Amino acid sequence: MMFMPNMVLRVCFILLIFALSFNVSVAAADPPAKETYYVVAGDNLYNIGIKYGVSHGDLMSANELDSTTIRPGQTLIIPTGRTGPGQASRGNNNRGEADLLARLIQAEAASEPYPAKVAVGAVVLNRVNSSLFPNSIRLVINQVTNGTYQFTPVLNGSINRAAGAEAVQAAQEALSGADPTEGALFFFSTGVTDKHLQSRPVSMVVGKLTFAL
Template structure:
């Protein structure tokens, strides 16, 4: 849970609670998908073409401690709260058909 909370801090710090839960839900969706590793740690630390899937792992921001609100968001995602359906990716780009926008984040 701590690793997921730190990912949420690094990727969605400053976003709404629901966006933070959504980032956690992306990880949980990946854990459930046969296209990704089957543990939170393995998903977060997965490399693709030599680069980590999450920028915060690559640049070390994942090492920052998570505040209590991000731990709460991680716990919610682990317990099944999922505002983004089956989304497996997120970014801060432009909303496309079929994606879900929460705050400044796009989930697809």
């Protein structure tokens, strides 16, 4: 079959259009832009996530982390420009977890001294960082083990009440790394008769709350 000159031009034109379309598609598939963050003392994945509007899970994935533990001097990749389905609101989810933490503090320690409020928040975050518990604030607070709710306010619904100013401040302080309990994973009312809780090493007692490792 012989090609006429005008047919050759048509074929070349079609190939040119195809090549241009391919280049545009490749350019559109470029990975999301990334920036870095230098970790300093007092940082944790939660407050970094709130600052940049990404979830701590995204930070863990971007940096191939197996836990939420980070150390001063570490450089983290911050994923940005994420526009995929369900990802635009992930920063809001982080803020939602901060609000959930504040509401738990309000429900558990409304009448307790301020240090106890911070300590309650610290216990939740210590659990998040422990391999013995789920790895997010929401999952830790809502955890049910063998039919037993880990936090009574989830069972009785008091966690749905708005947090007061002190509870909000205490939650932010705990999220910023404050831990007066020195690693406690449990807290309970003084005088509790649960033998399992009584057997655990006590790290501090504030008001009517006992904090244990």
